[in-house]
Amino acid sequence: MAFSLSDAELQEIYSFALDLGRRAGRILMDGVERRTGEASGRDEKRDVAGEEKMNAVDIVTQTDLDVEAFVLKEITERFPSHKFIGEETYSSGSSREYLITDEPTWCVDPLDGTVNYTHLFPMFCVSIAFILNGIPVVGIIYQPVLDTTYSALVGYGAWQDDGHHTKSRKSLPLVNNPKQVLPPNAPKGCIFSCEWGKDRRDTEGGNMWRKVNSFVNMAAEIGGRGGKGGMVHGVRSLGSATLDLAYVAAGSFDIWWEGGCWEWDVAAGICILREAGGLITTAHPPPNPETDPIEEVRLGSRLYLAIRPAGDSDTETGQQAQERVVRETWKRVQKLDYSRPGA
Amino acid sequence: MAFSLSDAELQEIYSFALDLGRRAGRILMDGVERRTGEASGRDEKRDVAGEEKMNAVDIVTQTDLDVEAFVLKEITERFPSHKFIGEETYSSGSSREYLITDEPTWCVDPLDGTVNYTHLFPMFCVSIAFILNGIPVVGIIYQPVLDTTYSALVGYGAWQDDGHHTKSRKSLPLVNNPKQVLPPNAPKGCIFSCEWGKDRRDTEGGNMWRKVNSFVNMAAEIGGRGGKGGMVHGVRSLGSATLDLAYVAAGSFDIWWEGGCWEWDVAAGICILREAGGLITTAHPPPNPETDPIEEVRLGSRLYLAIRPAGDSDTETGQQAQERVVRETWKRVQKLDYSRPGA
Incomplete structure (x- = not known):
């Protein structure tokens, strides 16, 4: 209803x-x-x-x-x-x-x-x-x-x-209003926001290593990590999912990728990000990151990937650029192991 | 003179x-x-x-x-x-x-x-x-x-x-004035401040991997990483060495470990940290982290390890606790490859 x-x-x-x-x-x-x-x-x-x-x-x-x-x-x-x-x-x-x-x-x-x-x-x-x-x-x-x-x-x-x-x-976004374009070789040139989280099991399938591998892919030089190196401009970890998202909406951060937080952490931020012109979808890379659809985020999914508001360039719209950055991020990150009933 | x-x-x-x-x-x-x-x-x-x-x-x-x-x-x-x-x-x-x-x-x-x-x-x-x-x-x-x-x-x-x-x-420190004791099982319970830096070479001897290995040691569960797991309470990366140090002086962060920054990044912060009662030494773990002397930081060394101001407990002074945390950090971090002439 x-x-x-x-x-x-x-x-x-x-x-x-x-x-x-x-x-x-x-x-x-x-x-x-x-x-x-x-x-x-x-x-x-x-x-x-x-x-x-x-x-x-x-x-x-x-x-x-x-x-x-x-x-x-x-x-x-x-x-x-x-x-x-x-x-x-x-x-x-x-x-x-x-x-x-x-x-x-x-x-x-x-x-x-x-x-x-x-x-x-x-x-x-x-x-x-x-x-x-x-x-x-x-x-x-x-x-x-x-x-x-x-x-x-x-x-x-x-x-x-x-x-x-x-x-x-x-x-919002604050940065370069009217909206600034996303870097053409993103994630190169982007500020990447991420959190280490509480799950610190030292096993390949644990979330810590899935995160670390993803962070290193995003950070490493172009050509590094078997071609996955993203050479982001900076990596930030604040310890607040809500503020991570607020700073993406403001344009201070370009990409936020996170799993494990809950709807009360992100509900306000999702509204603000969208109204600012940002995009939010799932942190989970689909089987084919190049072509699979970029779905609407599910509020309770505990898996989030946000891209900042972006202006049009001569060759693509802001939304096309955001979708490009989603796919480039998906290519470099691993699936995280967070779930919940009923979401 | x-x-x-x-x-x-x-x-x-x-x-x-x-x-x-x-x-x-x-x-x-x-x-x-x-x-x-x-x-x-x-x-x-x-x-x-x-x-x-x-x-x-x-x-x-x-x-x-x-x-x-x-x-x-x-x-x-x-x-x-x-x-x-x-x-x-x-x-x-x-x-x-x-x-x-x-x-x-x-x-x-x-x-x-x-x-x-x-x-x-x-x-x-x-x-x-x-x-x-x-x-x-x-x-x-x-x-x-x-x-x-x-x-x-x-x-x-x-x-x-x-x-x-x-x-x-x-x-300063702001947190729990009079000064709060450091956690007995530090780095467990500590907020660890670190930066990814600009050197992103994907090679074992490059600073990126030396940093990542150190970060993961500090973050991983106790018993993980071949016993090096430090299970810090949180990892923060702000993108400002100067503010990292200010927040250690304030007591907001417990440990800051960094290489690559310069004297103008840290000179003011070192003064503030010391006057607040904090300790700063080299990021470089010595051959025997358990017993080698904890030397005065060299201002231009580009290698820094700072510990927040700490109160006395029933079993140790604040300074003893800080030195304990220096040694526990040294056991978990790798040498970084930054140098400079004349420092």
């Missing part, structure tokens, strides 16, 4: 989500301040007592839960008929089923980049998506240390900042 | 450098704004004409040169007797000699993370060090997108922000 919302309703949801992301981010920053001795005067006694009892990991876990509870409460009060899927509540359950249906659904990661947050490294964020008929139609990524929001409303565009909470609003 | 400056002179140099870093960063941000359509009203005609003639790489190269020229001019006017070594002027020369002597010397990278700057990824910075008797005694790293300064004055400490240009000043 297809659901429909009016333009005014979607605009309302977008504005609400934009504000909600910033308020959630504020709670994350309160947690930072508690840990760097910048606790505010209010209720200082409680803060000090709390710090004595809680270590850094406890504080982070509690903040994560607090933010999700706050976001859930705000959404439920404003939109009581909408469904809600949050990283914390989902992970505490026993099912790993893909639960997103056609119904109006919020999909939230209160804190992406948890390890970065624990270590006070600025690459963490709040991720809030609103999904209709299985498609993310509103996406908000708020990075509180930089006070930067990446957002999109389907059909309207994608932006950095909002011109309301901040002084300006910039269309 | 040893040089000596009074405390008041060093304080003056520190204040001057702190301000200079911010002013240089402002020029970098002007370059960003020119490229994202946020050019200021003044001289708009020239900006538009400039943009038509210059592509992104031209703008970046010009900005890099402009910032170095600005910093050189400011330093020369204020401290005409001091020597100056800048990344841009050095690189345009033919010598690769190590030129730092005992004389009062400024060592400046006007833009570290140039590729990130080109791509408008926030991990770029200005790096300014003042060196006396071969030792960096003042270090300033300014990251303009975050409006964040990391700085140190030898003997006084290291800080994030300054309480003058910004509302607060925080002592």
Whole structure:
């Protein structure tokens, strides 16, 4: 059953989500301040007592839960008929089923980049998506240390900042607006974004070696690796899937290839990337990377390959260039071993 | 010949450098704004004409040169007797000699993370060090997108922000002040910072494979890699050696291991790291990593291993813990092939 919302309703949801992301981010920053001795005067006694009892990991876990509870409460009060899927509540359950249906659904990661947050490294964020008929139609990524929001409303565009909470609003992609063409010999010349992940088994079939072999193919000199060498211009690993995707939408990264993350990590980013003009499909190279169809990404597939927005050149459209880069990446990466029921 | 400056002179140099870093960063941000359509009203005609003639790489190269020229001019006017070594002027020369002597010397990278700057990824910075008797005694790293300064004055400490240009000043390390202990089974539990670099030869003796083998040793499960598996908690690659080091000083990263960068990339960071209580030595594992001495880093050695500030535990001092982590890292990394005359 297809659901429909009016333009005014979607605009309302977008504005609400934009504000909600910033308020959630504020709670994350309160947690930072508690840990760097910048606790505010209010209720200082409680803060000090709390710090004595809680270590850094406890504080982070509690903040994560607090933010999700706050976001859930705000959404439920404003939109009581909408469904809600949050990283914390989902992970505490026993099912790993893909639960997103056609119904109006919020999909939230209160804190992406948890390890970065624990270590006070600025690459963490709040991720809030609103999904209709299985498609993310509103996406908000708020990075509180930089006070930067990446957002999109389907059909309207994608932006950095909002011109309301901040002084300006910039269309995505940021880099070379109007959109810059992709390098003619890509992946050569590209910034490649990837993550090492948690699966570190030292076996050929384990995800670590599948990733390492793929990374090295992308990085090695042209002619190296039996012809697979891609000589990317740079390799970046931030420890946040959500921000990886935001930086692809901004045009800062050209290619993001990853497996193992979940829908709440990517739902907002997928909306923002698409509205910015980017392409996202599966990380899994098909049997024939040269000719097999480039399918729509499945939100819950846990396997993602994103290409940044790209302008037309004299010889190809931006989309043709993106598809070329997808195929060149597929030729160099290995299948990853992540799956899930119901996706 | 040893040089000596009074405390008041060093304080003056520190204040001057702190301000200079911010002013240089402002020029970098002007370059960003020119490229994202946020050019200021003044001289708009020239900006538009400039943009038509210059592509992104031209703008970046010009900005890099402009910032170095600005910093050189400011330093020369204020401290005409001091020597100056800048990344841009050095690189345009033919010598690769190590030129730092005992004389009062400024060592400046006007833009570290140039590729990130080109791509408008926030991990770029200005790096300014003042060196006396071969030792960096003042270090300033300014990251303009975050409006964040990391700085140190030898003997006084290291800080994030300054309480003058910004509302607060925080002592480094940020994480868990007083200093947090290093993990007992390090590198397990550590955040490992590393860069892929530009040398991508696909040969066993090339730096790419020496790095990849080292990265995989650090990342693989305990028991993997013939016992070398270090199971670090996370691997980060930012594309800026200077910021890698700043984040080690802040406590956000535990271990940074790198070869190939130069003194202007690390001079300010070394000062900040040491004042924060961190340790820096050579990336090169000695013949016996368990017992060989942990030597002082040579500024121009191009081979660096940094460990974050660490607190005492019940069983070891912070320094003992740092030395333990140096040795555990040395056991897992390979020698890199970078050299230079005169270092």
